[in-house]
Amino acid sequence: MKILVTGGAGFIGGNYVHLMVKEHPEDTIVVLDSLTYAGNLETLEPVMDAPNFRFVKGDIRDRDFVSALFEKEHFDIVINFAAESHVDRSIENPQIFLETNIIGVSVLMDACRKYGIKRYHQVSTDEVYGELPSDRPDLLFHEDTPIHTSSPYSTSKASADLLVLAYHRTYGLPVTISRCSNNYGPYQFPEKLIPLVISRALADESIPVYGEGKNVRDWLHVYDHCHAIDLIVRNGKDGEVYNIGGHNERNNLEVVKTILKALGRSEDLIHYVKDRPGHDLRYAMDPEKIETELGWKPEYHFESGIKDTIDWYLNHKEWWQHIVNGEYQSYYERMYKDRK
Ligand code: NAD
Ligand code: TYD
Numbered sequence: 426m427k428i429l430v431t432g433g434a435g436f437i438g439g440n441y442v443h444l445m446v447k448e449h450p451e452d453t454i455v456v457l458d459s460l461t462y463a464g465n466l467e468t469l470e471p472v473m474d475a476p477n478f479r480f481v482k483g484d485i486r487d488r489d490f491v492s493a494l495f496e497k498e499h500f501d502i503v504i505n506f507a508a509e510s511h512v513d514r515s516i517e518n519p520q521i522f523l524e525t526n527i528i529g530v531s532v533l534m535d536a537c538r539k540y541g542i543k544r545y546h547q548v549s550t551d552e553v554y555g556e557l558p559s560d561r562p563d564l565l566f567h568e569d570t571p572i573h574t575s576s577p578y579s580t581s582k583a584s585a586d587l588l589v590l591a592y593h594r595t596y597g598l599p600v601t602i603s604r605c606s607n608n609y610g611p612y613q614f615p616e617k618l619i620p621l622v623i624s625r626a627l628a629d630e631s632i633p634v635y636g637e638g639k640n641v642r643d644w645l646h647v648y649d650h651c652h653a654i655d656l657i658v659r660n661g662k663d664g665e666v667y668n669i670g671g672h673n674e675r676n677n678l679e680v681v682k683t684i685l686k687a688l689g690r691s692e693d694l695i696h697y698v699k700d701r702p703g704h705d706l707r708y709a710m711d712p713e714k715i716e717t718e719l720g721w722k723p724e725y726h727f728e729s730g731i732k733d734t735i736d737w738y739l740n741h742k743e744w745w746q747h748i749v750n751g752e753y754q755s756y757y758e759r760m761y762k763d764r765k
Contacts, residue, residue: 426543427453429500431485431533432507434464436613437548441506441651446472448655453477455498457491459484462752463510467744468612485529495536502658504546505533511616512552512578513760516702519577526581527588534592534600542599546658547589549604551643551670552579556705559641562674565711568604568666575703586666593664601661603654605669606710609730610647611737615745616756618642619731622681623738624745626690633761636700638678641707645671646725646734656719670710671723680731687735698764 428445432438433456442454454472458464460482472478483490485507507529509515509522530547537545554566555573572587574580592598609619622632653669661667675683678695685692715721725733738745 426451426501427455427498428502428504429455429457429498431457431503431505432464434458434460434466434468434480435506435510436463437608437647437650438506439465439468439612440610440647441504441654442469442478443471444648444651445655446475446478450477453479455479455481455500457481457483457485457494458507461509462756463614465612465748467747485533486524488532488535491532491536492539495540499540501543502546503533503537503542503544504548504654504658505530506548508548508582509578512576513616513701515576515578515581517760519581522577522581526578527584530585530588534589534598538592538596538598544658544663545589545592545598545600546654547585547600547602548654549586549602550579550582551604551606551668551708551710552576552705553583553586553604554708555579557707557709559639559707562709565709566604566668567711568668568714575705590664599663601657601663602666603657603669604666604710605650605653606643606645606671606708608647608650609644610734611741612744613647615749618677618680619684619734620738620745622684623688623735624749626685626688626694627739629690629694631696632681632685632694633698633764634677634681634695635698635704637697638681638695639676639706640704641674641676641709642680643670643709644673644675644680644727645669645723646730649723649725653715653721656721657715660719667715667719668710668712669715669721670712671725672712673727674707674709675727683731684735687732698761
């Protein structure tokens with residue numbers, strides 16, 4: 426099969442490509458990525474010379490470009506990881522989130538309709554369900570939990586999900602959607618909590634914790650997410666949504682302290698800063714559907730997964746130091762200067 430992976434130079438798409446190039450040598454993977462600040466060709470270095478891999482630079486919003494690519498390549502499967510993905514940036518400037526995360530998705534699906542594909546898969550997020558209370562551990566997000574978004578980011582992702590389901594119902598496009606909880610693992614851009622804490626702790630810099638650090642996220646190793654997507658793409662049912670999560674709820678302070686301890690750094694580095702506006706209190710997924718229907722099970726436990734991840738950042742300093750020393754530096758100063 427020929428598989429188009431959009432956003433494959435980012436965190437999750439990059440890990441997906443690493444795994445699939447190895448595990449499915451019979452398939453050809455073409456990555457389409459516009460290399461925004463979050464896209465990094467160094468992430469794709471391990472697969473660049475693989476015979477079943479190719480990289481194409483381009484923008485999913487560019488209708489003519491996307492159409493020409495589909496006409497030439499005849500893809501069997503399209504998996505869309507491409508997105509603006511950071512909540513804080515969406516609060517600062519929503520526009521690009523609407524353009525990439527909604528319009529980009531319609532451009533991709535129009536090309537799918539025109540040239541024909543076996544499956545369009547949309548990588549979505551638990552954030553479309555909004556927040557859960559932190560004093561009701563019995564409550565989890567199910568696939569039929571109403572959409573109830575908080576940030577421009579989650580609203581753009583929810584809008585895309587609705588559009589994907591509309592293309593299925595109206596045009597019969599064969600689609601699936603996965604909604605996953607927070608990921609951690611190699612190659613994550615250091616604006617996100619876990620790599621931000623690792624990189625700053627290693628430099629003995631302060632760790633910004635929003636509000637009281639009580640917000641809860643449901644952490645899943647990126648490899649578990651990628652294997653779930655692969656299962657859905659191959660065996661999932663058209664028109665269906667699948668929740669992905671590993672029952673790994675931790676509040677932010679617990680996550681930060683775990684990392685500081687593993688790195689032998691003092692908790693005095695923790696610096697409480699002004700909360701994120703509209704900050705969702707708690708996310709927690711019920712993955713029962715993908716477990717029972719497709720036989721998916723996560724392999725990683727948070728305790729060992731976070732240790733592996735910390736080791737990865739220790740052993741790949743060059744990868745993240747290139748980022749931390751570049752454009753991201755001015756973002757950090759801009760984003761955190763008013764939070765003190
Ligand atoms: P990321 O920001 O690390 O990567 C996004 C990639 O998309 C980058 O390589 C970027 O260059 C590319 N891109 C952005 N705009 C583009 C455009 N217009 N055309 C082509 N390429 C473009 O994001 P991520 O964390 O890898 O997330 C991937 C997907 O998974 C996103 O759709 C996100 O909403 C979803 N998701 C992420 C998480 C998480 O914890 N990171 C959890 C659940 C779902
Ligand atoms: P993040 O990694 O941005 O993912 P998301 O907002 O999509 O869940 O943030 C994870 C949690 O960590 C979230 O509750 C916000 C919090 N956070 C901080 O406390 N400090 C930070 O500097 C960042 C980036 C996030």
